[in-house]
Amino acid sequence: EAQVTQNPRYLITVTGKKLTVTCSQNMNHEYMSWYRQDPGLGLRQIYYSMNVEVTDKGDVPEGYKVSRKEKRNFPLILESPSPNQTSLYFCASSLTGPYTQYFGPGTRLTVL
């Protein structure tokens, strides 16, 4: 089954404790992206990747890191999480840039 998976689905952590949210797709897509969704602000793009070893900042990259060492994986790293990073995070992939994106199920992160 073609899909985008994210782990964990739910995470409660404390300020400053490094964490990684994994994202994996099995559709051989070149383009992958991370978004956060907050009430009243909609989905905002954090980082995206056009292909392996190619990543670019989106609208709200501060406080986040990403890497794309393999085509299928695009982990999101929070080196020192803060409460303002409490949000619902979605990973997405598409065949290439400006095409239909397929979203993972979301990760609900709470930073205390």
Next chain:
Amino acid sequence: RKEVEQDPGPFNVPEGATVAFNCTYSNSASQSFFWYRQDCRKEPKLLMSVYSSGNEDGRFTAQLNRASQYISLLIRDSKLSDSATYLCVVNINTGNQFYFGTGTSLTVIP
């Protein structure tokens, strides 16, 4: 100024009604346009892409007006199952970034 603006609603309509949503975008370099549907904080799912000539998929019709920089979604014969949040999405060609509107909430009432 936001890249993409939508009326948040909510729109409450009876079954069988026709409802229209509009979305405006600010960057004239925008090249691709989409409507996504999102149910109750689940992942967004593509409803339809929006083409310059307009396009229709069953009860759904999407239009693009590049001169005025807006896209629209028309839903005819609304069903209870159409209740969701509809997200307008724009892709900017310079950096392959996507911008989402904040969504328009639709509730179809029996």
